[in-house]
Amino acid sequence: MDKQKALARIRQLCEELQAHNYRYYQLAAPVISDFEFDQLLKELETLEKEFPEFLSPNSPTQRVGGEITREFISVKHKYPMLSLENTYSEGELRDFDNRVSRLLAGPYEYVCELKIDGVSISLIYENGTLVQAITRGDGIQGDDVTANVKTIQSVPLALEPGDYPESFEVRGEIFMPRAGFDRMNRQREDEGEQPFANPRNATAGTLKTQDSQLVARRPLDIFVYYLLGEKIAGDGHFERLNMLRKWGFKVCDIKARCQDIEEVIRFIEEIGDGRNQLDFDIDGVVIKVNSISQQEKLGFTSKSPRWAIAYKYKAEEASTKLLSIDYQVGRTGAVTPVANLEPVFLSGTTVKRATLHNADVMAALDVRIGDLVIIEKGGEIIPKITSVDIHARRPESEPAGFISHCPECGTALQRKEGEAAWYCPNETGCPPQIKGKLVHFIARKAMNIESLGEGKIEMLFDSGLVRNIADLYDLTYDKLFGLEKVITGEDGKEKKISFREKTVLNILNGLENSKSVPFERVLFALGIRFVGETVAKKLARHYRSIENLARATPDELITVDEIGEKIAGSVLSFFADRHNHELIGRLKDAGLQLQSADEAVLQTNLLSGKTFVVSGVFTSFTRDGLKSVIEANGGKLSSSVSSKTDYIVAGENMGPEKRRKAESLGVRIITEDEFKGLIGS
Template sequence: MSADAREAPDNPYVADPPTEFDPVDDIEEATAREQAEQLREAIRYHDDRYYREADPVVSDRDYDALLSRLQALEAAFDLDTDGSPTQRVGGEPLDEFDTVEHVAPMRSIDSSGDVEDVREFDRRVHDRLGLSQARGDDGSDDGGGDGQASLDAYAGASVAYFCEPKFDGVSVEVVYEDGEFVRATTRGDGEKGDDISANVRTIRSVPLRLRGDYPEFLAVRGEIFMPREAFQQYNRERVERGDDPFANPRNATAGTVRQLDPAVTAERPLDCFFFDVLDSTHQFDTQHGRQDVLPAWGLKTNHRTDLVDDIEGAIAYRNTLVEDRDDLDYEVDGAVLKVDDLDQCDRLGSTSRAPRWAYAYKLPARTEETTLRDVVVQVGRTGRLTPVALLDPVDVAGVTVSRASLHNPDQIRQLGVAVGDRVRIERAGDVIPYVAEVVEKNAETEHFAFPDACPVCDSPVEHDGPLAFCTGGLGCPAQLRRAIEHYVSRGGLDIEGLGEQRLDRLVETGLVESIPDLYDLDVADLAELEGWGERSAENLVAELAAATEPPLDDFLTALGVPEVGPTTARSLARTFGTLDAVMDATEEDLREVDDVGETVAHEIREFFAAPRNREVVDALRERGVSPETVDVETGAALEGSTFVFTGSLEGLTRGEAQDLVERHGANATASVSGNTDYLVAADGAGQSKLDDAEANDVPVLSQAEFEALLAEEFGIDVTDELGS
């Protein structure tokens, strides 16, 4: 029954509702209770119209105003909230999920993508029901194995099939008693699953109270999913803030329903279709009868179902689904074919794993070609703008891909790619997916128009050859967040207590607007933030205070200088000794450093020449940050030697080995070249480094030979060095 077919309740908050209310302090409790009940009834009606009928009658703003008023009334008058729409915002975080036994087994379904397997399923159904009237006396199939012969073999037999999409989501059992939502459980092992009631309550297409002439007891099976359009928008938001997108809607859904914090689930765009009755005090005769009555009870069903006369009709249904699936707003991976007559289903029964009366005719996997749904321009830590294509999930070399690189603005123009185009995806080196070509133009525009302004801070975009950069620097929130995240990460200064969510909170509240602001944080301000306590605030402030004299190489890495990783940072620190010397070095000076070529030297010079970056360093120094000076002895024992380490050393880490030789004047680089003097290869040595050593005629030493070389040739005892 549609929302239009049933009469709207006589309620002041349904049609053109008022959104201005008297203060809750000015009304009596009886009035509050009456108004709250009217609001609950109206909000349920609006939920039906919006989430189950896709035909809302109020604006989002009006809906939010009604919900906010209901929350205020319930809080002010301590009203019972069982079954209230306000429960959908999420409750307290859970410690873990309880395990619950299902009302009835939630079995899997046999499946295949081969049409002959589907016809064989139909033959088994007829055999078990005693309907194979045209079989020969010897039990052979007179008609052979093709589709028409299958029809001939069952002439006069009556097995109708109810067909529905096989949704690619997360299966759930939802139980109602006296019309009230009781619990929701994952499929688990089919006999029992995890109680995810707190999360499922937040899904607005799942009614918390049934409507109409509902049964006293009802256990239904549904499929929770994330609509494709909502999935793409959600992925877009993740990419824009620097997070990895979900691979596909099913992964997004599975991760969401298993969140221990229901408030997180409430923020994500989940939906649910109901398609089966596991147990009920209401009696049914057919599968399609079940499907017809569920909407009358307020349960959302899918309209892409069909009742067909025979297996060939079911096959045709699946083939139509293949043709239409790109136009659906939900992912499907097959068609479920069910014997419609429930008496016949009972006679067919089930195995321990699957029912004998149902079969899934799978859809072919999407391979390589897919539709480009959106382009997101991501702002990196250095300000580089990278266009990312968001795709309908597609299988590429056995991996599900939902995003792909578009490289840069020039590549977009060369491909002529735009939103809505059909594209072919490849994986570079079988790892990184990228858009290889446009196979079908579906967009009105010639190609995606790269923005002239940063999508995050609206600063002008600057082009450097084929690349594009935001000119906002650390004033750009995207660059700021990533810069701070890198600064405190293990690859930077390794500041504990600043995870992703806490860092986001500091930026959102304005407590941290630049890296130096970290050192201005105090315990009182931090302790007032949601998710913080006084102890965690004290620990963070202490961590930051302890990081005011970092090793010079760690500080250079933490600043996020382009192309400068830990190895290059060590070389810079060892060569120049002080931060000022690195900052003032010319490109010619920098090119003299091991691991620093022309491109890296240019990036370092550009970084420290930029006024905004100098300002950050100056501000850090004003707050007491003073990187350690590196004192490298001139004429040291290993001066002029270059070592490369590979494999797992015994008794010391690779980093300790690099520090050891650097203390004595040597260079420790990451790659083998013609300038390398020794490759130290321990257990698990990388073959590529061994090959490079052979190609460049570089001596390869075992760990024992390395330690002997230091002791005999240079008078360096490794054991004593580590002990000191």
């Protein structure tokens, strides 16, 4: 394909993909399948690699992130981002309405919108292109998080031609939908990391993450709620929300124009009754005077606008008796206290258990068996205990305290410096840890052994047939056939489960098929703490085999993209354990894939001992191709510049932050041609 045809096709693909993104994320009305979308995206990626001069920073392919931000720059807001006055009472709402009526002395109306429980953001557009995203901060200045916000699919990077002004600002709320939050937390638990407490905390933490590639994998979304700028048509806020939608922004559908405060109160009540059915968290309703000219007339106090107020719902609470505390041991050995409660109805469900998180939370609450406790299910997904009614406490009660030994195997618990959780270190002898590792190993994203499941793993463990993941590959027909277990159903009746011929053959076939699962998924399946699906891919692609990874030093590991000291320490600890070496030997003997099928042959050792950072767009290589050449000649790669970096290979549009860092550290910056000279080509 010649350059002109390539440019035309790239432009066409960009337009099509942006239109499909809009239909999918803003309208929730896709017209093509995910597969068809992915095929178009792959075609665009291929063309952009072949013709890098046509790669635009606003291309749909650039949503994946990759920019590392060592510190966020503070930026002064052009228009201050003031907080809203809050109220929890109908009386204060009426007081607000009386003030508005007195100051305006004429007819007015309100717009009611949901108060999304997320993080406020200011988006600045120039000529239809997103140029900056700034957090609220202290209202006067906030942090520039543009690289992170650009990864959010529902944020338009470039608008279609329209009637918008040359320069304008949009205010919005970034949040995580509940389904995406739950999915992310399950994955974090699979990877041995602490789950986030609630979607808002997860959103705030994600936006301040310094690696935009990590941000791109988090399920962030946005609703915009206000438009600022000069020469903007229309005097109605409600009208401007519709304009924003027309320009390509995502605006929440649940809103209302209200003629008086009575209609406002009815809207608040309706939303309050149904807010648990929403697929995202809200903590109230925002009420704004609709007319922009009336807003300007009302003006501001030093802290908040006089033309808006937020009605906040009280978190739903209930009081009940604390009956006992259980301690659950997870796959990684983390011990979590769980309160058993006298059943109480809260937020549409009967609550019998609530999390106590960890020893620090228990101590701060000073919970005691028999206490009357207050539980809350507001923004939290899992009910939590928020306080104790001290006045109702029995005089003879004693502090609960945290256990000192594992409730399952009796091993003394350990607590690592800087971590909140206590751990059982008995990885190879603690039943819930062993079963958790086995369940993780067979999971769909790991070895994908569908014929096994949690129930069958329980039977295999209880029967003594399986004590670790390698034992699975020693199973035979004779060992499995006729295996039985009696369980009690929900109806209270006992029933017998037994392995018959079809079940046994399915299990053995599933185990055999798992031997073709690629190395990166086998590495994830091993269950090394902090080595999730993405990190396993990075390590597998960098080291190419389990033997290479096992020999890695701490300094080598942290040069791998996305591998920090915490992950490196966990990998080193895993391979330092004699038991794990034996396990890997048995898996190798069983025929599992413990090296990459396309393992590259080392061409030379010309770059041995040298660490490279690659930045920019190149003429003779794609960026990935250049990285492969570096590795094939013995060099190491890093995603960030440090004192350990030997060279930066700089192409067109090299990252300015990388250049500044390199110059300050005295790291040598070389061109593409100079790199070719290093390898004699």
